[in-house]
Amino acid sequence: MKAAAPHRADALDCDALAAWLADIGAGAGDIREVRVLTGGTQNLILRFSFDNRNLVLRSPPVGSAAAAKLVAREAKVLSALAGSDVPHPRFVGFSEDTAIIGGPFVVTDEVDGFNAVEEMPGAAGTSPEYRHAMGLALVDGIAAIAQVPPDGRLEGLGRLDGYLERQVERWASQLEGYAQYDGWPGPAELGPVDRIGRWLDDHLPDDFKPGLMHGDYHVANVLYRRDAPGLAAILDWEMATLGDPLLDLARLTTAWPDANNIGLLSLKVEPWDGWPSAIQLVDRYAERTGRSMDALPWFEVLACYKFALILEGTYARACSGLAEMTVARRLHASAVGLIARAAATVGAN
Numbered sequence: 001m002k003a004a005a006p007h008r009a010d011a012l013d014c015d016a017l018a019a020w021l022a023d024i025g026a027g028a029g030d031i032r033e034v035r036v037l038t039g040g041t042q043n044l045i046l047r048f049s050f051d052n053r054n055l056v057l058r059s060p061p062v063g064s065a066a067a068a069k070l071v072a073r074e075a076k077v078l079s080a081l082a083g084s085d086v087p088h089p090r091f092v093g094f095s096e097d098t099a100i101i102g103g104p105f106v107v108t109d110e111v112d113g114f115n116a117v118e119e120m121p122g123a124a125g126t127s128p129e130y131r132h133a134m135g136l137a138l139v140d141g142i143a144a145i146a147q148v149p150p151d152g153r154l155e156g157l158g159r160l161d162g163y164l165e166r167q168v169e170r171w172a173s174q175l176e177g178y179a180q181y182d183g184w185p186g187p188a189e190l191g192p193v194d195r196i197g198r199w200l201d202d203h204l205p206d207d208f209k210p211g212l213m214h215g216d217y218h219v220a221n222v223l224y225r226r227d228a229p230g231l232a233a234i235l236d237w238e239m240a241t242l243g244d245p246l247l248d249l250a251r252l253t254t255a256w257p258d259a260n261n262i263g264l265l266s267l268k269v270e271p272w273d274g275w276p277s278a279i280q281l282v283d284r285y286a287e288r289t290g291r292s293m294d295a296l297p298w299f300e301v302l303a304c305y306k307f308a309l310i311l312e313g314t315y316a317r318a319c320s321g322l323a324e325m326t327v328a329r330r331l332h333a334s335a336v337g338l339i340a341r342a343a344a345t346v347g348a349n
Contacts, residue, residue, distance in 0.1 A: 012046065016100045017057075021107070024093045027051025043071065044101075047110060054110035055092060059101045068104050070238035072096075073157070075106040077212075077237045080153035086144045087231045113223030113232030116269045121226065128274025133229035135276035136284050138219060141231050142252065143288035146245035148212040158242035160210045167302055168197040171309045178312065183319035189332075190312060191339035192346075196305050199346040205295035208244055215239030217248045218255060220267050249285050250299035251307065253278045254341065264337040266330050297345060304342035308335040 014031035022028050029051045037045040037056070046057045058074070060067030075094035082091060089108035096104040114121055116134065123130040150160065175193065178184055187193050214221075216239045223232040257263035261272035269275070276284070286293050311331040318328030 011102045013100050016097075018050065020095055020097065020100060021050055021055075021093070026055075026092050026107075027053065043067065055107050056089065056110050057101070057105050057107050059103050059105035071104055071106055073240060074237040076153070076157065077240045078106070078108060081148070084144070084148055086148060087141065087233050088237075089233050089235070111223050111233040111235075113225055115220060115222075116224055117220045117267055120269070120271065124224065124229070125271065128271075130229050131271070131274035132276055134224060135281065137224075137230045138222060138252070139249070139276075139281050139284040140288060141222060141234050142214065142217050142245065142248040143285055145214055145217075145234070145248065146209075146211050146289055146291075150210050150212055150242045154212060154242060157212075157240065160242050163210070163243045164204050164208055165201075167306070168200050171306050172197055175309045175312065178316035181316040181320040181322070183321075184316040185319070187312075190308060190336055192343050193305070193309075193339060196301065196339065196342045196346055200298070200302055200305065203298055205298045207292060207295040209246065209291065210242065211245040213241055213243045213245050214248050215241055217251055218265075218267065219269055244299070246291070246296065246299045247303060247306075249282070250296060250303035253281055253296075254300050254303045254307075254338065256281065264341065265334050301342045301345050304338040308338035308342075311335040311338075 012031075012034065014034070018029065018031050027050055032049040034046055034048040037047050043061070044057075044059045046059075048055055048057070058071060060071050072094065075091065078088060078091035079094075081088045089111050092107040092109060094104070094106045098104075114124075116124065120131075124134060148154070150157075172193075175187055179186070214234065214237065216236060217234075221236045222234050224230070225232045255263050255265045255267075256278040257268070257272065257275075259277070261268060261270070282293055282296065285291070312335045314323050315328040315332035315335070317323040318325045
């Protein structure tokens with residue numbers, strides 16, 4: 001089994017892209033200043049100029065049907081968010097025409113903002129009070145997502161009936177699928193995965209509030225404004241689905257670093273002093289949504305379980321030579337830490 005090859009930037013047919021943009025009413029003119037933002041085995045992201053605006057194109061790796069579906073999902077969500085209070089890149093269009101870039105792609109407006117994991121410019125780097133406001137703005141983003149009605153253009157994005165009841169089976173099945181990768185030592189190294197799954201099934205909360213979920217919400221998946229401590233845009237909607245938005249908050253809090261900037265994941269923002277505590281994030285979310293936080297511990301266990309099993313997939317592939325092992329070991333360590341955190345909660349209940 002070989003890893004899917006990425007698209008090449010030189011596969012872009014600029015004339016065909018310009019014609020497509022004109023056909024959907026996005027302007028007229030030539031494609032200019034094409035620049036690759038990312039590549040590798042992940043989505044190809046191109047930035048280019050067209051009709052006096054800067055646009056971003058995202059296209060999945062060649063031959064990856066699963067990744068192609070995720071890009072289509074992102075396009076569906078971004079289109080549905082138009083007019084909402086959720087900060088997001090403005091949707092321009094989606095195409096499945098393989099003649100333009102060799103696969104499906106989504107185009108959005110470029111967002112002027114900064115990623116706090118990569119840089120902390122101006123007051124973000126000098127003011128603890130400013131950073132505190134940045135942390136609260138991060139929670140405001142998922143609170144806004146939670147207010148989006150799970151209907152209309154979002155219909156078909158996910159099945160709400162039995163959502164909580166399906167979670168353990170869904171992710172346990174994914175873990176079992178890693179057995180196809182030669183060299184993967186199996187789930188035993190992760191810790192008491194089965195016990196955590198049983199606990200989740202035995203303690204299903206009654207407080208299910210259907211809504212839109214981002215699916216992978218953390219500080220590296222947002223862009224901050226350059227003129228204020230608010231969000232410029234929430235990015236990477238490929239895992240978005242209909243479910244219970246409280247899982248987005250749980251995803252954020254379970255990996256949130258402590259006062260010493262130590263957390264379960266390797267993403268780090270520096271400087272860290274001034275950022276809100278996890279408890280302050282929860283209080284802010286409750287204030288913005290009006291939702292009870294009584295069920296949050298269950299969702300935090302689910303978040304640990306779900307994302308540990310997702311992260312372990314990279315390690316399993318690396319064991320078969322299909323991913324870079326240095327990164328995979330780091331993700332595996334994070335997965336072990338997430339399972340340990342979940343086990344501590346389960347053991348106390």
